[in-house]
Amino acid sequence: MSLFWRIFLLNAAVLVAAMLLLLGPVTVSTPVLLTEAVVLTVGLAAMLVANAALLRVGLAPLHRLTRAMTTIDLLQPEPRPVPAGQAGIADLIRAFNAMIDRLEAERASSAASALSAQEAERRRVAQELHDEVGQTLTAVLLELKQVARHAPEPVRAQLAQVQETTRDSLDEIRRIARRLRPGVLEELGLTSALKALVTEVTGHTEVSVRQHLDPDLPVFEGEVELVLYRVAQEALTNTVRHARATTVELSLVRQPGHVQLRIRDDGRGIGDAAEGAGVRGMRERALLIGAQLAVAPGPAGGTEVRLRVPVGDREGRP
Template identity: 70%
Template sequence: MSLFWRLFLLNAAVLVAGTGLLLLGPATVSTPVLATEALILLVGLGVMLVANAILLWIGLAPLQRLTRAMTTIDLLRPGSRPVVTGHGGIAELIKTFNTMLDRLKAERATSSARALSAQEAERHRIAQELHDEVGQTLTAVLLELKRVSDQAPAPLAAALHQVQETIRDSLDEIRRIARRLRPGVLEELGLLSALKALITEIPPHTGLAARCHLTNDLPELSEAAELVVYRIAQESLTNTVRHARATRFDLTLQRVPTGIDLRIRDNGQGLGRAPEGAGIRGMRERALLIGAELTLGPSPDGGTEVRLHVPARDESR
């Protein structure tokens, strides 16, 4: 039965019942209307209105819950779906909404996977070009400067030496950027070594003291899951260095009965009320790709805490 007919029949039932009481009851309407009769009619009308309101509220309550769900749903933060309740068109509407959410989630996961895959490929290409083209060119410039400085007078040799140091610092920075774009250590030595290397790359001038607590007996993770864990740790560290004004950074990776947990804490200024930027939303998209759960909130030290729970692989698949 459609929503229209349900509302119509509910209202009709109330009105028919009220009319029947007036017709069959002992009360009559006089001309002019007596005070007692008017009181009875007003009381009867009030009862009918209250009964109609209660019935409509009960009948439309599932629609109100659906409206709240539609205004608060976020595909990057999967939560509970609206419960399929009600009758007729209301239950069908809620069921259709949940089906639409499932389809949107699947389509977003597919498109995000393609976008992130293209992003990783582009990072790989840029890192390769930085290493092969720019890095080799700067290395050749360093060798040429060394040859010239060996033959130059002392004052000019000192100036050339300063130029060499500047180019050498630039070459180190390019190599560091290339390593961040393409974590070769992750492919060659695994996740634990990559996280340790990530911590050691914090610039000294930031004054950030980093600690890394890693569990060796981690369950087997897919390449995609390892990359997601590494990228989320990398993005968290970048946010701490750039925005948190923190002096301490703690990274913990441990095994739990249902998989692994990555926990990152700092003692900075916290998230505040600022809207989530592209970095955090990118972290959420990466977590959804592998079915992981990502939460961000205040740290016990007053800063920010990032938690990532990666479920264990299903060996039966």
């Protein structure tokens, strides 16, 4: 039973008991006159209605707080409940807001540490793939080439096929290393890295990617560039793997007060599917730089991912 109904029924029980006492032979006529009974009944009903209205108004802040508690998501910040009501209720709402602020700060700090460790691990794995596995496969290719020169013709054809397979494996290793550690992002910047990402997607899949990269972009910090790149990479990866799309639009434009990254496809859409680890990872990255991420159906179907990164009025320009 809710708090509202407990208080209401308690007050109602008191008022009903008072009415029954008033209907007794000591205070009213015996037998009870019809007019007296009607007046007392109407009065009781009016008091119950007034009591319910007052309780509903007084407990409304608690109902709003309850809804906020059940719907809040730390990865999708929403406006805090406004402290209202009597002193005790307002203090409770303020304490709840302070608790959410602490939880968001702690989550942001832990997420930043986790993502930093993840990027460091990606760099290490990419470096090992490039230095160890890549060099080993390169040496194997050279050895195969030497053996093929002195091998008889039937064996030479087989060795050529093995060489081709090894060469494809080496290319795949290099591609994985580039995805783990986007060196072009550190060396040439975000625009060049996004162009390279689009080229990689179109070169290894049948998805057509149309891109529009604003030439008038601000100069981002390294962490902001990395978040923009990883969100675009994750969105394109999800499109290729799950959307069954044929065309993707990628745009990065500067707008008043923010820069917007948008990836829109013509695939089957998200439907009622729950958010996976990839989308939640994008949300965590967006929170690290104070950006807003929205994943929703596109205007003409498919899925649209929008990342809005706030920029100051005095943000530097390239």
